[in-house]
Amino acid sequence: QQQVKQSPQSLIVQKGGISIINCAYENTAFDYFPWYQQFPGKGPALLIAIRPDVSEKKEGRFTISFNKSAKQFSLHIMDSQPGDSATYFCAARNALSGYNKLIFGAGTRLAVHP
């Protein structure tokens, strides 16, 4: 199964709060899990990525937590700011398909209120 399931569909967080977006997958051939951030009218931009041999990766206020046995991964945005308001996509790459074919989750629209 190629699907990546993402939740929630939308999220409202107060400034300074923690935003948490979750993704789950079934295909154990997935070997690379990036998160993309998309602002209105722009293309998706890579935010942070993780490989399944690592349980956590942190870059600034953004952290990916990865649970290989549960086949779940999540994005945590600490100290959320209004400028973080965007749509966030998790994705997964199937190592067996080659050529970096990414399967995207449905997206989470994050609104950070001041």
Next chain:
Amino acid sequence: DTAVSQTPKYLVTQMGNDKSIKCEQNLGHDTMYWYKQDSKKFLKIMFSYNNKELIINETVPNRFSPKSPDKAHLNLHINSLELGDSAVYFCASSQVGIGTAFFGPGTRLTVT
């Protein structure tokens, strides 16, 4: 600026017309993609080219025909446009073996 660029940014046309979208990347990548983002923001891969060779062709109507004149360019030609083709089309590029795909700014296609 190193980037993935697309033209045009907006495309409004009538049903039945034929249109093209152009994409160029100057990142030195060897693989390029077309993704479609529908009105619900769902992103789905359509095609991928590696060094001018078609390697991924999802179940896309054959009215869509990609062409890659060289590994830095990937164009998308759409024949007999239909209302359901209205979407934002993103070009992307990456290097084989490295998972990161870099996306262009998108082309918003509206078919009336």
